Amino acid sequence: MSENMIRYERDDEGIVTLTMDDPSAGANTMNAAYKAAMAETVDRLEQEKDDITGVVLTSAKKTFFAGGNLADLQKITSANVGDAFTEVEEIKAQLRRLEKLGKPVVAAINGAALGGGLEIALATHHRIAVDDDRIKIGLPEVSLGLLPGGGGVTRLVRMLGIAPALMDWLLQGQQRTPSEAKAKGVVDELVATQEELVPAAKQWIRDNAGKADAATKGWDVKGYKIPGGTPTTPSFAANLPAFPANLRKQLKGSPIKSPRSIMSAAIEGAQVDFDTASRIESRYFADLVAGRESKAMIQAFFFDLQAINSGKLRPEGVEKRKVTKVGVLGAGMMGAGIAHACATSGIDVVLKDVSLESAEKGKGYTQKLVDARVSKGRMTAEDRDAVLARITPTADAADLGDVDVVIEAVFEDLGLKEKVFKEVEAVVGPDTLLCSNTSTLPITDLQGFSSRPADFIGLHFFSPVDKMKLVEIIRGEQTADEAAARAIDLVQQIRKIPIVVADGRGFYTSRVFGTLIDEGVRLVAEGVDPQVIERGATSAGFPAPPLAMLDEVSLTLTQHIRGEAAKAAAAAGEEYAANPGEQVVDTLVELGRKGRASGAGLYDYPEGGAKVLWPELRTRWTKGTDVPERDLHDRYLYRMALETAACFESGVLKDAESANIGGIFGIGFPPHTGGPATFMTNSEGGLRGFVSRANELADTYGERFRPSPWLVERAEKGSLVDAVS
Template identity: 45%
Template sequence: MPEPTPPSAPIRWHRDADDIITLTLDAPGRSANTLDTAFRAALTAAADRLEAERDTVTGVVITSAKRTFCAGGDLNDFRSAGPADARHLFDLSMGIKRDLRRIETLGRPVVAALNGTALGGGLEIALACHHRVALDRPDIRFGLPEVTLGLLPGGGGVTRAVRLLGITDALDKVLLHGARYAPAEARAVGLVHELVPTERELLAAARDFITTSADARQPWDVPGHRIPGGTPADPAFAAVLPTLTPALIRRAGGAPTPAQRAILATAVEGAQVGFDTAGTIEARYFTEVATGQTAKNMIQAFFYDLQAVTAGRGRPGGIPRRPLGRIAVLGTGPAAAFARCCAEAGLDTAPGADATDRDIVVGEPAGLAAAERDAAPDALLCAAAFGPAPAALPEDVQRQEDLLGLGLALPVGTMPLVEIVRGPKTGDAALARAFDLVRRLRRTPIVVNDPRGTATARVAGNLVKEGIALLGEGVPPASVEQAAARAGFRATPLALADELTLTLITELAEAGLIAPDHPADRVLARMLGELDRPGRAAGFYTRPAGAGSGARPRLWPGLREHFAPRPGAPDLPFQDIQERLLFAEALTTVRLLDEGVLTSVTAANIGSLLGTGFPAWTGGALQYINGYRGGPAGFAARAAELAARYGTRFKVPAALAERAARGEMFAD
């Protein structure tokens, strides 16, 4: 009999007295299992050995020695992949599928004993097992979230999910939105079969299934199996099929969604052929999106950049974490909203209380000087401001080393960014405590160096102004908003202008935070003066007459009358409209990086995505420049065209021109 696998192997083999083989995933020297090169080789070796010893095997249990089952694929395989890597990625996808299929069709019961989170490739391994029993622990999650990184499952996830759940449920519940389910939710969806409370019972349940299910097979390997809900060959589903693509486009607002489109095509096409052919179709679409620019952008932003920020980039080193202590939140405006965030995070918060003996004091800038007298000697003093309000740090606070600003992006409930605004004398200790506070709020912090306010103020303000300028040039308001939506912006410029109020936009320009002498100023002056429409309930949008407060606002019909195109004015190309909005944010971000307001490329990208709603497919404002046709040089050339056509606000900053000339990308 072959010797047991060495302890350093990524997949350990153990045979018990009942000839049940336990394959334990345990990547040496790593905190989590991933489907890297060593793991893939170990999977092939395990499949080879199972086939060779099949006649003496009773069943197979696949589990993990780590707290997580398997975190999924190794993203280093994809972050820089291009068309030249297509054959490698296709073979990688087919190789994993081939080995999982060999284990799945071994003719012996195979059980996934899920002792921790299984996402992406981890869940694909589990789906290749005949039975999935999971530990019912509150921190565990199951799902196929590849779409959130611009990818689709490439290890059989689409093929198996469709055959397990049906095309519609697989798409809506698992594949298109990247949902991550808690154990009970995963069982309700159908991703796992059984839940147990302890790890001891986990392995016992796995063994029980093996001893009672000697002839276990996957549902799709049983003769006569039909995909739940039918396939395009079934009249009932054929009637639904034409609605799937329009629904996908509608949900995305027309923004680029190569991964979602590929998932939809894989599911529909794969449902019409045999299992192995469906796997080949999946591998082809996987290769297409994995070698595309959108996947690289999203992997960089939503995995590497976000991981770096949340792990502490921007937090001063060498300062130990300490208990946050008691928090006083003073004021009824932004500070009161901040108090709710603290309470939701379970912090010891006293809204509206005085600052006596409090370790952290959060309040409006005007009230902090009085509050600091009663605060603890080393209390953190935070000026709270939400959205891009020009809320400068107060100069009358004595302990400037303990003072900083906290700016939460609007709307507070959906935008997870918090900007920590560092003043000229803010100390590292205060900065570190603020970083720890933001992480306790389960939000994403970036540090900005501008005591006048947040970086979001400048970036969002210039986006809004560009949208308003387009309106002033006679572009129909619906076209302005549609161009932004189809570019992928989370908030369209005219709607965002109303939310912030036009008065605030004017104040931002007066404070020097956004471009003065902008073509939008004429429109703003008319809206605020002659038309008396300052935003919110009465701005670029309005609510239908007689509608309740919950009614969806619509564009104010008067915009067509008051900002109609001049006779003979040429129509602006739709691409120009979109790129003026994208470039307005990207160029502002470049300038903030050059000025030192933004402290890193990583912070700039995460700030634009999570603070201003810059399109996710770009990977952030600076990554958008990296990924533009021709890279920074191509972006600079296009900016020069826009500057010549629409104004000097699109002029390329000197540092960007130099970077483009060197062929240098934005990177930390």
């Protein structure tokens, strides 16, 4: 098996080419086959060292090396964490032997080298990559709740210095192009094509044959000093206190553990010899990989995203289709953003509004964004002009006659949406996909006035569209599989992430997001200091706090949504349950403080300055009410998670992937939790533990935290999704 994983070929010059090519997978990973193959390979290199001039390490796959095997890492728990430490130490020992072979070793990087792939390359003496911007090089482990445990922390600190290693590569898991990696000191040489790669590696070996420094890392030479110094260097030590302070500022108080562990491993490792530093790195890695945080983040950011991107949510048996022309109805901020997303993805856009002037203004939004990219050197002027040429502003519905898809993005009013769709359906072809960007109105209600309800679907974008990756696809009662498949195809064509949910007021994301805002304003009504409310959310891991987000969406919109919910409850013969937080909102609106767009809300927005909480919030409502920090965190997290469970119970959600990815990318559920579904199942004690803690919160803070009988039953069965899958 190992002979097939790494092919060993020695030419007449004594140059050995090692080609990694796992026959059992589409990419090379640090699995059992790799470990066995590398052990045999290093043994052979050491045995034949006297006949070897140098070594080239490359790959037969499209990628160089994909990193650790995440399925294997998910199996590590506190019970077998010692085995994880031993395993990573054994893998690193192989790379250390390669590094100290005494012969120059060159990494010929033909494709992506991420995580363990880059760590393998870092153990070589020279790195050459193909100069192709599609190739990504980096150590993204922090985004999975891990640290680079294959020597990445230890080697980068010694190569670049503590600060560049942390800031440019480790703490944010940046993925860089080969040219960027060269500029940052990680890649040594670039070639233009794949065909030039191995010959260039061999030429470097020829040019450096017999040179001791070409086969020896600096840190293996007595007297080597880490660039920029270590904590024992006075100039560096003076700045050291700023490192954790800056990290805390970057994390906004989030409890995510991996960046802190990375910083600790880097600083501690810089004060000892290489091999001791490597063991320190391994211990931090083993601690993270056995924890619940990495399990959650790997589930969301690898397995859930992979499932969505590979088409798990797409109806089977529907031929894939490519969109060439889209009609966007409404050129406000949302419609303009959708037009920009389509045009920059190569799709022609007809942008319609009630007047040509308004439509032109909507096109101006794209003009502003692409001009900024050109000024920063991220886009050529020719590419900018091509994007702008794809957008045709109009006030005439007849211009929509040949579009493949219509996306409506007008105000959230049922009557207005009916009017624009009737106008459009009279001119578009019979095969045009009909999409509404509504964030709250049930798609089934909108289908009621459509002449083709089977082709009608919800396509909920998030603002600002150019930055938000998620699109929530909502199937109404009459939406056909073909329409759902076409919607998914379009979302992926414009490089967004699709989740699929069933119909219902607020669907999934708006419904769950509303509970976070509601909990924040309830806390105001309870007398908790507003600064405590906001800091409690950021320290729980939310990217933005609830009162600030309420201002962003506007207080009047929440009043409108509340009114619609009250009407729906009355129509169903139910009583709408008001709460004290709504009185806070009503009071602020009466005072003219309707949110950021109106210039004032829960915050003040001084011209030319940063927003600040309105001082009178404390005067009017704060009573010094104390809520323990853990309870504050859990009130936010559990409200949203319990509403997510209710979405599963009602059938709005049918898969954990949509719940997790929608929660993280759409409404800011803390990434370190893995998303709302994983937060519930990954709690201490599993789903039963989640239910137990929810009951504690209900006993203290109210019945909104009480788990439903359905959820209690699911907890007893140990599964959240089976009942609705």
